[in-house]
Amino acid sequence: MHATLLPAQQIDTLSGPSAEKAVADWLSFKARVLRNHPLAKSADLYRDQAAAMLLRARGGFDPKVYGDYTAKNFNDKNYFQYTEAGIKWPTWLGLELKSTLNYATGDYLNPELTVPTKGLTAFGFNWTLGQGLLTDERRTALKQARIGIDQGQAERDALLNDLLLEAAKAYWTWVVAGNQLEVYNAALQQATNRHQAIRESYVQGDKPAIDTMETFIQVQNRLLDVNFARNDYRNAAIAVSGFLWDDDGAPVRPEDLPSVPELGTQELLPAFNPDRQAILQQARASHPELRLYDAKLRFLEAERRLKVEKRKPVLDLNYNILGAGLNFFPAGGPDGPGVLASDIKWGVNVSYPLLNRKARGDLQVTDIKLAQTEFELRQKRQSIDIKVQQYANEVDNLGAQLTLYQNITENYRALLDAENEKFNFGESSVFLINTREQRWLDARVKYLKLAGEYRKTEAALRWAGGSVE
Numbered sequence: 001m002h003a004t005l006l007p008a009q010q011i012d013t014l015s016g017p018s019a020e021k022a023v024a025d026w027l028s029f030k031a032r033v034l035r036n037h038p039l040a041k042s043a044d045l046y047r048d049q050a051a052a053m054l055l056r057a058r059g060g061f062d063p064k065v066y067g068d069y070t071a072k073n074f075n076d077k078n079y080f081q082y083t084e085a086g087i088k089w090p091t092w093l094g095l096e097l098k099s100t101l102n103y104a105t106g107d108y109l110n111p112e113l114t115v116p117t118k119g120l121t122a123f124g125f126n127w128t129l130g131q132g133l134l135t136d137e138r139r140t141a142l143k144q145a146r147i148g149i150d151q152g153q154a155e156r157d158a159l160l161n162d163l164l165l166e167a168a169k170a171y172w173t174w175v176v177a178g179n180q181l182e183v184y185n186a187a188l189q190q191a192t193n194r195h196q197a198i199r200e201s202y203v204q205g206d207k208p209a210i211d212t213m214e215t216f217i218q219v220q221n222r223l224l225d226v227n228f229a230r231n232d233y234r235n236a237a238i239a240v241s242g243f244l245w246d247d248d249g250a251p252v253r254p255e256d257l258p259s260v261p262e263l264g265t266q267e268l269l270p271a272f273n274p275d276r277q278a279i280l281q282q283a284r285a286s287h288p289e290l291r292l293y294d295a296k297l298r299f300l301e302a303e304r305r306l307k308v309e310k311r312k313p314v315l316d317l318n319y320n321i322l323g324a325g326l327n328f329f330p331a332g333g334p335d336g337p338g339v340l341a342s343d344i345k346w347g348v349n350v351s352y353p354l355l356n357r358k359a360r361g362d363l364q365v366t367d368i369k370l371a372q373t374e375f376e377l378r379q380k381r382q383s384i385d386i387k388v389q390q391y392a393n394e395v396d397n398l399g400a401q402l403t404l405y406q407n408i409t410e411n412y413r414a415l416l417d418a419e420n421e422k423f424n425f426g427e428s429s430v431f432l433i434n435t436r437e438q439r440w441l442d443a444r445v446k447y448l449k450l451a452g453e454y455r456k457t458e459a460a461l462r463w464a465g466g467s468v469e
Helices: 019-036 038-061 137-203 209-241 276-286 288-309 357-424 430-465
Strands: 064-074 077-090 095-105 120-128 314-324 344-351
Touching: 019 038, 019 137, 038 137, 120 344, 137 209, 137 288, 137 430, 209 430, 276 288, 276 357, 276 430, 288 357, 357 430
Parallel strands: none
Antiparallel strands: 064 077, 077 095, 095 120, 120 314, 314 344
């Protein structure tokens, strides 16, 4: 009487869910990472910070009201009381509009500060006609803050890109570890059933005692495989749980992870279009790190324009129309009120350092920074192109290996099934069954590892292309 062995298909997943199920679960996992992970939320703050910086830069053009009151009393005498209030309004053209109202009373007034009884009102402007005409600190800060909006978005995308790569590595390591554990658990059950069947055959006198020892050793080996696989899975579960957070901001515990999707031995379809030329074009056009360099170059260009402006001489013109209280343009001579000649206060400020070494040195430093950034940008472009090409080659190679190992696994499966048939007819041995099964099991595990590497390399290719989706 021959022992009846359980079919080895119990530890196969040819009829399991398709590879698309694992990809769909990954997309769901990725969406949850982008929604709840602290680093993802922190990445969104780059945009908020850039918006706040832009708001602050715009504040440089806010109108400003001010007031000043100074008084002196000594020995019961009112020496003076000076009051000044006004508003200043800077504009984009380097022209600052202003209006002031001055009052002055007292027994010892400075004659220069004497004003009409109703007070002295002035309305005019300060205009930078030399240094600061084309740009100044305020306009440069506003331009750089607007560039910062693009820089903040690029920094956000770069951080998310790195986060998704690490999440993909952890996820597919977890999937592979879970599938390997299932395979080894099923193999342990198969070895246990075989050992029990052989023992029964030995008791009935159909099999020698050595066969029971052979099957028992196989059970022990399978138990070792399960123990190692269980430890790998637990560690992988701990790692992947670090990327999952619930909507309340609490981390997900490893024991609360969803079930591991199965990786069947059917052909793994690409998770996205792996056309390397399309990925290269996308990377060159919108990779976050290239956008960061582009923003840095524009930032330095704005700084350079300011440094060039600083090389000009200072030439500031101020002009104010004066009035007694709110009475402007009093009746003048036969030609009418002298708006440009009388009842005005004006002045010119001119200065220029003879050697101007500070301005020239600042410009040279900025030019050097621009040159360094240009060289870094060239290197970064080349580095990204190389990574895309390398990862695309790896995806192609792993895809070919997967197809080959799919066939190898199926062939080992066929050999094992044939050996089982021969064993049932008494034409084989437990040793050959174990050998065939071990080779098939090694091929199955190797296929799972290749499938995991394939998915990780896909994620690395997307990362190299700078695709944050």
